[in-house]
Amino acid sequence: MTIATAATDFTTRVVPAHDVQLTFSSQLDDGSFEAHGTDTQWIADSRKELRLNRCIGLPTETVYGLAANALDEDAVRSIYAAKSRPSDNPLIVHVSSMRMLRALYHLPASGATRPFLGTANAAPEDAGAAGLAEPADMDARLRDAEDRDRAQGGDGVWPEIPRVYHEAIRRFWPGPLTIVLPRPQCIPMIVLGGHGDTVAFRFPAHPVARAAISACGLPLAAPSANASGRPSPTTAAHVLHDLHGRLPLIVDAGTCDVGVESTVLDAFSPNSRVDGQLSPCILRPGGVTFEQLAELAGPEWRRLRVYKRDFVSTELELNPTTPGMKYRHYAPSAPVYVLVPQAARTDAEMARIVQQQIDALASERGARRVGVVAVAAAEHVFVAPPGCTLCVHRVADAKELAHGIFALLRSLDETEHVDAILVQGVGEANEGMAVMNRLTKAASFHVLC
Numbered sequence: 001m002t003i004a005t006a007a008t009d010f011t012t013r014v015v016p017a018h019d020v021q022l023t024f025s026s027q028l029d030d031g032s033f034e035a036h037g038t039d040t041q042w043i044a045d046s047r048k049e050l051r052l053n054r055c056i057g058l059p060t061e062t063v064y065g066l067a068a069n070a071l072d073e074d075a076v077r078s079i080y081a082a083k084s085r086p087s088d089n090p091l092i093v094h095v096s097s098m099r100m101l102r103a104l105y106h107l108p109a110s111g112a113t114r115p116f117l118g119t120a121n122a123a124p125e126d127a128g129a130a131g132l133a134e135p136a137d138m139d140a141r142l143r144d145a146e147d148r149d150r151a152q153g154g155d156g157v158w159p160e161i162p163r164v165y166h167e168a169i170r171r172f173w174p175g176p177l178t179i180v181l182p183r184p185q186c187i188p189m190i191v192l193g194g195h196g197d198t199v200a201f202r203f204p205a206h207p208v209a210r211a212a213i214s215a216c217g218l219p220l221a222a223p224s225a226n227a228s229g230r231p232s233p234t235t236a237a238h239v240l241h242d243l244h245g246r247l248p249l250i251v252d253a254g255t256c257d258v259g260v261e262s263t264v265l266d267a268f269s270p271n272s273r274v275d276g277q278l279s280p281c282i283l284r285p286g287g288v289t290f291e292q293l294a295e296l297a298g299p300e301w302r303r304l305r306v307y308k309r310d311f312v313s314t315e316l317e318l319n320p321t322t323p324g325m326k327y328r329h330y331a332p333s334a335p336v337y338v339l340v341p342q343a344a345r346t347d348a349e350m351a352r353i354v355q356q357q358i359d360a361l362a363s364e365r366g367a368r369r370v371g372v373v374a375v376a377a378a379e380h381v382f383v384a385p386p387g388c389t390l391c392v393h394r395v396a397d398a399k400e401l402a403h404g405i406f407a408l409l410r411s412l413d414e415t416e417h418v419d420a421i422l423v424q425g426v427g428e429a430n431e432g433m434a435v436m437n438r439l440t441k442a443a444s445f446h447v448l449c
Contacts, residue, residue: 010248014236015042017059017253022207025120028173031096031214032120033207042208042251043121043215049249050216055079057225057239057250060094061206062176062258062287063232063406064239065222066247067094071107073188076221080190082246085228089323090193091221092178092200092262096213098158098169099142101201103134104219105160106141107186122217134217164267164278167296174205176258176287180266180321191221195319198269202262208253223323224261225250229331231406231413231442234259238410259403260434263288264322267300271313271321279303281311283322285434306433332413334371335444336421337361340436342448350424351380353449357422362388367419371412375401375424391416398432405435409442 020037024030035043049056053075055068066082069075070093080087095101100117117134135141149159158166165179183192183199191199204210213220224232227242236252263286266272272280278300282290285306294304305311339353354374361367362385372382372392384390393408395401405423412418423439426432440446 010245012240012244012247012250013045014240014250014252015045017042017208017251020208022211024207024210026097028098028169028203030099030119031210033211033214035211043211045249046212046251047122047216050212050218050220053078054249055082055247057233057236057243057247058209058212058220058222059206059236059251059253059256060204060209060222061256062204062261063234063256064225064236064250065094065209065220066225066239066243067209067212067220067222069216070094070191070219070221071186071188073190076188076190079221079223082243083223083226083228085223087190088193088195088319089223090196090200090320091191091223092202092264092323093187093191094202094204094209094213094220094222096203096210098161098203100213100219101203102142102145102158102160103138104184104186106138106145107135107184109185117217117219119214119217121211121215162268164280164298164300165265167298168265168293169203171296172288172292173203174210175203176205176262178202178262178264178284178286178322180264180268180272180283182268193320196321198266198321200264200322206253206256208251212251231332231409232261234407238407241410241414255407257403258287259406260286260438261323262286263293263434265293266321269321271316274303274305277303279305281305281307283307283316285437287434289430290433291430309428331442331444332409332421334413334418334421336409336423336439336442337445337447338423338425338436338439338443339447339449340425340440341427344427345449347376347380350375350449351382354422354424355382357447358382358388358390359385361420361422362386365420369416369418369420371416371418371421373401373405373408373412373421373423375426391418398426398430398435401426402431402435405438 016039019039023034025032055078058067103117145159146156150156178200225239226233233239234256264284267280369389
């Protein structure tokens with residue numbers, strides 16, 4: 001494992017993508033789009049930078065991503081350098097259509113050529129100048145794969161993709177779901193963190209992200225666009241704070257909708273089998289909940305498991321197949337104390353526990369500015385201990401906490417300059433599982449209550 005550091009040699013530009021309407025030709029199968037509005041310059045700017053194998057800041061519905069050409073080893077290396085990310089921490093590859101994903105399985109090994117996966121938006125004159133060209137017979141290759149699948153008794157739909165994922169794709173793509181698939185030979189090993197034979201793929205729902213991928217014609221490797229270990233960015237300002245000078249361009253489309261990263265689902269690798277039986281597993285909770293996935297048709301989804309809750313694996317810890325499994329993440333500079341609920345409690349009981357912890361931080365830890373993130377405590381007034389200032393933020397429920405937790409951690413740490421942050425945890429139902437996954441990784445201390 002190595003950690004590269006990027007030189008600060010870019011003048012980072014922030015380009016707006018607010019007044020833009022994007023219309024795609026299909027929900028899943030094709031990524032072609034039309035763009036209207038006054039904010040469309042980001043399309044040409046992002047395409048130029050991505051085709052030069054530079055990384056850019058790009059909004060998605062979950063968090064902002066640090067995106068670069070997933071087919072080029074040097075481009076992917078620039079992501080690791082810009083974030084100071086450990087080299088054995090794998091990346092998620094983002095596509096803009098099922099056609100793009102399928103086509104990856106019909107491209108030669110990485111380094112042999114520099115193809116791009118064309119749409120109507122990805123074939124301007126500069127593609128040839130950049131040495132990019134899709135194989136002329138790609139459509140024929142895809143049709144041949146469909147015909148072979150039918151000849152073997154299949155339905156000819158997405159034959160490159162394991163059938164167990166098809167219903168999840170139809171329900172949750174585009175969206176905050178990442179799936180673990182066999183590695184196409186065109187994806188360099190650096191994307192996998194240098195180990196393994198699977199790649200995590202996502203099809204983002206954010207129209208700006210999808211359009212940027214289609215416009216450049218390249219699948220994009222894209223972790224969150226923050227300095228490694230810091231809270232994930234949900235605004236362009238967060239990206240600029242962490243990575244100013246380390247990338248040439250940030251596309252600003254406002255605040256992300258979901259607020260936590262995608263759910264990572266494995267129904268393909270050996271980790272998804274128990275005693276020879278398919279038992280899919282959530283490797284990282286996120287924007288698609290356990291409850292939603294458990295509703296999918298088929299007996300295997302009744303056996304859905306969650307990593308760290310239902311099973312653990314030393315191999316996965318040492319050689320993770322997806323981000324977020326090995327290293328401490330999401331941590332601000334100030335220590336984070338998370339109240340982990342062990343039983344159902346009333347709002348009044350939780351408020352009383354929060355107050356007790358505030359008092360303890362001041363008296364036992366010497367904190368003089370304490371940040372508090374309270375859930376469903378709108379009517380309770382927290383009292384600052386003598387000599388201590390409170391910075392209190394309130395959210396209504398787990399869903400609102402999921403949407404705002406990274407921004408709240410950043411605000412308390414970078415703007416309000418607190419000495420300690422106390423976060424009221426939530427139960428793990430629905431959005432709560434993703435929230436508590438992130439909070440326990442960000443936390444310096446876990447307080448059971």
